[in-house]
Each structure stands twice: as structure tokens, then as C-alpha cells.
Amino acid sequence: MALLDVNNLEAFYGPIQALHGISFSLEQGGITTILGANGAGKTTTLRAICGMVKTGGDVKFDGESIAGKKTESIVRYGVAHVPEGRGTFVRVSTEDNLRLGAYSRRDAAGIAEDMERVYGYFPRLKERREQQAGTLSGGEQQMLAVGRALMLRPRLMLLDEPSFGLAPLIVRELFEILRVINKEEGVSMLLVEQNATLALNLADNAYLLETGRVVISGTSDEISADETIRQSYLGY
């Protein structure tokens, strides 16, 4: 059974409909990427899964419908969202940001352990643990956003352009870490990326969105070989 099953999902911003019934699923332990031009509805898809916009259609997580539930309740299923713009709590320290990531957990020992693990992945964050998070560099805040999501000990991560604003070297590092998290911790991932090459490289499956509709879907290899995708998104 699929971990995430999205069925005919619609999303509305007031009178504007941003998603026109998209369907896809994500296997337990898999990585799926959503590609698309600016404004295609990638961010909206992630927000809709988390109940952050008004939606229609159905979303099932591990067989249970989470459509219409509150964002804060969906998080408790183990769905961690690394939002567009990073969502840093700017006025509190780096470490308090990580602590907030574990807000819904009660196992103090596990939380402490995960904090060390996050610092292991991102030693930069450890150096800056007492620093006000708003003063971290863009890249450090992106690491913090991923770290904060890991503090939930998630089953599914929704990643909205994690490479945004990062230097190429750091991007490679971050994606290597995502691969490790996926392989070793079995965390499933739904990845939105502008950098299609990078995303297709990491993901097993891919969906292409255009103005709120899925227009192409397939395995990453199929999509990488697709003529349209290559010309419009991979640029060769």
C-alpha cells in the first residue's frame, strides 16, 4: 500500500483555483519529485497535503484520510514540511528552532539523540547553536529547515526547493544527506525542485505539473529521457 495517496486533489486561494484535481501516490521509502514551471502549483500541492490551503479531493496517509484535518494534526502523523522560504523562527536561537521541530514529541531522550544526529549532518548548525536564527546565512537557514523537519522523526518529508539559494557545493552535500536520510532512516520524500537534473537524480518517480494539472508522470529514468522535459526543464 502506498504511504501517500493523493486523489483528485484541488486547491483554492479564495476564488482562484490553483490545483485542478491532481492524483499521484508515493511508496513507503520512496522519493517522488514534482517538477514544473513557476506558478505551476508545486508549492500549492505540498501546502494542500498539509491542510494549509482550502482543498477538495482526498489525501490518504498510510491508508487514513488526512484531507480536511488541521495542519498541526497532520504533522503528528509524521509529516514534516520544509516550506518554501524556509520558515525559520528568526527571533529564537538555532537550537530552539530544532527544539520547536520536536514540539509534538514527548520522548526527551530521543529528542536529545536526534538533535545530535542533526548536528552530525550539519556541523555548521552546531557551531551556531546559540545564535539567533534570523542572523544565519540563507544556506544555514536552509540546513536548519531540514534539520527542524528531521527533529519530528518524520515518516514523510515534504521538501519545497531545498536547493534554493545554496552554493552548488552545498547543494550536492545537502542532497547527499537527503539520500542518506532516505536510505538509512527510511524516510519517504516528496521533493519539489527547480533543479530538475538534481531532483531526477535523487527521486524514483516524477510528476510534471502544468497550471495545476499533472501532464506527465513516470519513473525518473523515463522522465529524464522524455524529449519535452529535456528541452523545457533540463536544458539540453
Place this chain on the structure above:
Amino acid sequence: MEELIQQVLGGIATGAIYACIALSVVMIYQAIDHFNFAQGEMAMFSAFITWQMIDWGANYWVAFFICIAVSFIGGVAIERIVFAPLHNAPVFTHIVVFIALFQIFNAGAGFIWEFTIKEFPSPFPERLPFDTTLIGPHELGMTVVTLIMLGLIFLFFRFTPIGLAMRAAAAAPDSARLVGISVGWMLALGWGLAAAIGAVGGMMIAPVVYLEPNMMLGILLYGFAGAVVGGLTSPGGAVLGGFLMGVIEPLAGMAIGSELKLTVALVVIVTILIFKPSGLFGRVVVQRV
């Protein structure tokens, strides 16, 4: 010299009450971006509740703590019932609702307890254990009680997970929801705390200004001024701003005469704001995009 010290110490004592109101106002302001004009009236109503319990024969401190609990629950209820449905409403809707709340508490207190002035007991001994003419026992007592409360509030926000979650919910509600924080309940808790802090201020100042439905008007003004001077983005700044207002007022009175002390105090505020528009301690948030 002695008069100066007396005036300053007395100013710190009333400043403590302004600080309570300033802090309550700023806590709500940070969460919903609006001034709660009714904060003073809520505090006044709380003081009446305590008076009623004492009048029925309750011990002062028992009544004091019951009043804090009742005020807290009342604050939570006001947020849940009145403000939760309004959270996206325009500014004017909020203003009208605040005015309505103000009127409800003011007239409600007058209706239940009448507009006549009542004596409110001081819980502190009539004589200090040491000899001093610098400060009266009630002034000293109310300063100490308020400082203890402000200290507890500081520790709560700084060191407890709920305090951290409340700060996160006020500053970045979307991110807060994404880590599983119920932002609505955090707002409600904030209202509860603000009401409880105001209640302590109201009970402490009531023996000084006497108990009546309009007793908080002047104090609310000074509390607001303290909040603005200290900086609306900084709860600690608002508290210091409250104390500052308390001290400036009597000093202005000494220097110029009591007719103009309010004027002078306001001129000082405006001057500070001209040079520091975000208030003395208002932070310009450091944020990269």
C-alpha cells in the same frame, strides 16, 4: 534630596503597574497586531472580583490567587469566543470589538457593583519592619509582588517548551503549525496570561486609586505610553517603558509643577519616539530573505 528619592521610589511603584498593563498590551499586540484598549477595564473587573470575594469574607491571598485563575480563564474564553472567529477581520472590526469589550466591562462593573468609590484592602502590613520615610509599605509591597510576577513570566517564556511555542506561534504562525503547534490555543493562552498579569496590576493599584469602574483609565494611558516608548516588539522593553513612565511623571511634577506633569511626560514620550520610532528597546528584526 529625600523628596527626590521618595518621588523616584513612588514612581517605580506605580511604574510597576504601568509595566503590567504595558506587558499585557504588548503580548496581545505581538500575537494579533492590535491594541487591546479593554486591557485596563479587564484588570479593573478582576479587581472587583477580588473585592467581592473579600467582602464575602475570603482571605486576601486566597482571593488574590482565585482572581488570577478566574482572570486567566476569562482571557482564554474571550479569545476563543470573540477573537478566534475574527482573526482575519479588518482593523476596524477589531477596534469596534475592543470598544465593545471596554464598554461591557466598564458598564458591567458599574451595574454589578455601582459607580461609587470603594476602599480596596492592602495585603501588606501597615508598618514596615524597618524605619523609613522613603517608601510606604503598600508601595514597597506592590513593587515586590509585581517584580516577582514579571520574573516568573520571564522564566516561563524563556525556559519552558510552552513559552517557546507561544513565542513561535506569535512570530511565525505558519511555521508554528508546521511543527505541530496549535496556534489558536497559544493565542488563547496569551490572552489568558495577559488578563492574569493585568489582574495583578489592578489588584495592586486598587488600594492607591480606590476601586471604581473608571479607575484604570489613566493607568491604561500610561501603560500604553510605556509600551510604545519601550517598543511594541519587545515585551521586556514594554516593561521597562512602564517603569520609565512611572518615574518620569512625578519628576516632571517636581520640576514644573503638577498641573503640567502629564504634558511634560507626553512631551518626553514624543521626543523619544522622534529619535527612536520603534521605541527604546524595539528591535528591528534581523532577517535575511
